[in-house]
Amino acid sequence: MSSLQNAVKNFVFGLFGFLLLVLLFISVFGTCKINSDEQISFHWDQPLLHVLFLGLAVGIGTFLSKKKRVRIPSKAFYGGLTACLLAFVFLTQLWPKGDSYLLGEAAAHIVEGNYQDFLKGGYLYNQPHQLTLAYLFAALYRLFGSDYVFLCQAANCFFIAGSYYFLEKFYQKFSGSISKSGFRICSILFFPFLLYSTFVYGTAPGLFLALAACLCLVKYLEEGRFSNAVFAVLLITAAKLLKSNFLIFVIAMAAILAYDFLKKARIRHLAAVGLLVASVFLSGRLVSSYTEHLTGVTSEGGVPPILFVVMGFQEGELGPGWWTGFHELIFLNHGFDVEESAEYGRQMLMESLEKMKDDPAYGAKFMLHKTASQWSEPTYESIWIQQNRKSNTKLPKALESLFGGGRLTEFYVFICNLFQSFLYFFTLVFVFGKWKKISALELLLPTVFIGGFLFHLFWEAKGQYTLPYCVCLLPYCVWGFGWLIKRRDRE
Secondary structure, three states: OHHHHHHHHHHHHHHHHHHHHHHHHHHHHEEEEEOOOOOEEEEEOOHHHHHHHHHHHHHHHHHHHHOOOOOOOHHHHHHHHHHHHHHHHHHHOEOOOHHHHHHHHHHHHHHOOOOHHHOOOOHHHHOHHHHHHHHHHHHHHHHHHHHHHHHHHHHHHHHHHHHHHHHHHHHHHHHOOOOHHHHHHHHHHOHHHHHHHHOOOOHHHHHHHHHHHHHHHHHHHHHOOHHHHHHHHHHHHHHHHHOHHHHHHHHHHHHHHHHHHHHHOOHHHHHHHHHHHHHHHHHHHHHHHHHHHHHOOOOOOOOOHHHHHHHOOOOOOOOOOEOOOHHHHHHHHOOOOHHHHHHHHHHHHHHHHHHHHHOHHHHHHHHHHHHHHHHOOOOOOOOHHHOOOOEOOOOOHHHHHHHOOOHHHHHHHHHHHHHHHHHHHHHHHHHHHOOOOOOHHHHHHHHHHHHHHHHHHHOOEOHHHHHHHHHOOHHHHHHHHHHHHHHHHHO
8 A cells, every 4th residue: 555655656756846947937938918809819938037046045945044034923914914915906996897896797687586697698697607606606695785885895805815814834744844925925925816806706715715625634634533524524615616617626635645554544534525526416416406407497507518628629719729719709609508418418528639739840830829828827827807897996007007917017917927936936835845755635736737737738817717726835945945945054
């Protein structure tokens, strides 16, 4: 069992390091930019600038480590961070757009007793994975009217600060004596996640719940109390209901339980996996049953998932593998028949794969560009999600400039671009420094990252989809940064 566990550990950790090396290379030698129409463009970068920045960061870190340790009090940091985010939300007061807007419209219709969105061709019929958010927004709309969006934005501020708090706790478990202040500084520098406070969607609350679930799972692995496993299951189920992409966290948690079982052979691990699978499946069925009872409409599953994969292999106006509307068009043309649409999707997918097989150079270029468009767009669409949105107030000039695509926007992209290389490089240092000894808890978030990378390699591409996985790198990045500084001190 121990040899098998070591083989699994080496494979997962090795794959994690390889992916980071690829992404670091892409980040250093190129960057992607996104305009207000969500169109991706590719640009060569300045590798020497990134190298100098990383060297400067190590130099500053080494200098500070020799001085009196910088201390940032916990209450002051998290209180100040939340206050700043709330101020940002108050200053912007942006109304939703895109899927957030469509969900708000669907929520208002539910409150009015109008179930048109559940009929064939309706938004919730086509996208049943949005049902939980629609019901949540409907409940808030009933209580607060359309202003519920600002309540959600205020709640996002606490979810973002809470996510950083959970990641800090996770970091503490394997960081040893390295200062927590380093983690807090890096948290502030991850600007894109902070700007997601205005994004009324499942990203911020979902990540908050998913990270809470990860911490509960870690406590279960450390202490053996099954109640922690139950809490982990409940939290990750809630996260998955809010946003289906958090299924990747579910799979990673099940994989870590299986990995730990190889060493400890605890039957309760298998029970936890069974509970996890049952909870995710039954909760989905519960939402579907409630919908059928409420509306009288029987869902057939919405747009077949394979159509999103097909879209992920198409050239589009936005970028390679990005949204084209192909999935909804095919679903419409086949009379919203799930089986016929899925069969057509399989044929289209085989054609795309055959094209790449016949022209490997094209296939490699396509996949490279698709990967870069998601993982080397350093803002993670944090500016795009603010643009083309109506506001309840006049924006301050600084925010108008930031959102307007001018010099401040370019400066923001520049800073985010350097930090992205910082994130990938020092997480790679973590892999090097921890290669000989890594625990199950330290493998959890790398497994999530690998799952996110592989999933979006084939699925529809979008920069905002990769944000949660990169946020999860922060504890590892800070550990790698601190480890390298300590190593230089010893030398």
